Amino acid sequence: MDMPPFSLAGLRVLLADAGQRRSPVIRLELIRLRCQLVDVIDLVTDPDALGSVLVRQAPELLLIDCEQPTPELLEQLGQAQAQLPRPVLLVAEQMTPAQMRAALAAGVSALQLAGLPPQRLGALLQLALARFEHDQALQRELRLAQTQLAERKLVERARGILMREQGLDEEAAFQRLRQLAMDGGQTLAAVAARLIDADQLLRPR
Incomplete structure (x- = not known):
C-alpha cells in the first residue's frame, strides 16, 4: 500500500548556503511549494x-x-542532530564515498549530488522527510527492544532470588512475581528491580 506524500505546505525550512549562490532559486522554488523559508545561513x-x-x-x-x-x-550537524533530530537534505556538487558515509552518520536524511535542479526540490524534500520518519521509527523500535531485554533480565534475576530464598521452582517464582506486581499495581520489571535492590541491601558483604 502506497503511503500518501508528506505535505510541504507550511514546512519550516532553514537553508544553509556554503557559497553555491543558489539560495535565490531555492527560495523561489520553496515559495512555489508553499514552504516557509525561516532563514538563510551564509556558511562562508x-x-x-x-x-x-x-x-x-x-x-x-x-x-x-x-x-x-x-x-x-x-x-556541527552531528552535534545538532544529537540534541534534536530533524530531516536534513544535503545538496553537494561532489562527494567521496567516505564523505557520504560521514554525512549519513551525522544525520543527513537525503543526498543530492551534482547540483539541484529546481524541479526536483519537492521530491527531494519528500525523500528527506520519508527517510527521517523511517529512521526515527527504527530508533524507537531499537529502544523498545533494548528496554524489553533489560526488563526480561531483571525479571530473570528476581525470579532467581525467589527460587534461592523461598525454595520455589521457576514457574512458582514467576507466579509470585506476577502476584506482587498485581497487588502493588506495578509492572513486573518494577517489582523485580525492587526485589533485586532489597536482596543486595540484605545480602552480607
Missing part, C-alpha cells in the same frame, strides 16, 4: 552559525547547499 562568512541558528529558528527541515561538506560542517 559565518561557518560556525549552524548550531545556534537551528536552536533559534527550530526549523522542521534543514537544507544544506555546498560544494563539498567539510568535516567541521558535519561535526
Whole structure:
C-alpha cells in the first residue's frame, strides 16, 4: 500500500548556503511549494552559525547547499542532530564515498549530488522527510527492544532470588512475581528491580 506524500505546505525550512549562490532559486522554488523559508545561513562568512541558528529558528527541515561538506560542517550537524533530530537534505556538487558515509552518520536524511535542479526540490524534500520518519521509527523500535531485554533480565534475576530464598521452582517464582506486581499495581520489571535492590541491601558483604 502506497503511503500518501508528506505535505510541504507550511514546512519550516532553514537553508544553509556554503557559497553555491543558489539560495535565490531555492527560495523561489520553496515559495512555489508553499514552504516557509525561516532563514538563510551564509556558511562562508559565518561557518560556525549552524548550531545556534537551528536552536533559534527550530526549523522542521534543514537544507544544506555546498560544494563539498567539510568535516567541521558535519561535526556541527552531528552535534545538532544529537540534541534534536530533524530531516536534513544535503545538496553537494561532489562527494567521496567516505564523505557520504560521514554525512549519513551525522544525520543527513537525503543526498543530492551534482547540483539541484529546481524541479526536483519537492521530491527531494519528500525523500528527506520519508527517510527521517523511517529512521526515527527504527530508533524507537531499537529502544523498545533494548528496554524489553533489560526488563526480561531483571525479571530473570528476581525470579532467581525467589527460587534461592523461598525454595520455589521457576514457574512458582514467576507466579509470585506476577502476584506482587498485581497487588502493588506495578509492572513486573518494577517489582523485580525492587526485589533485586532489597536482596543486595540484605545480602552480607
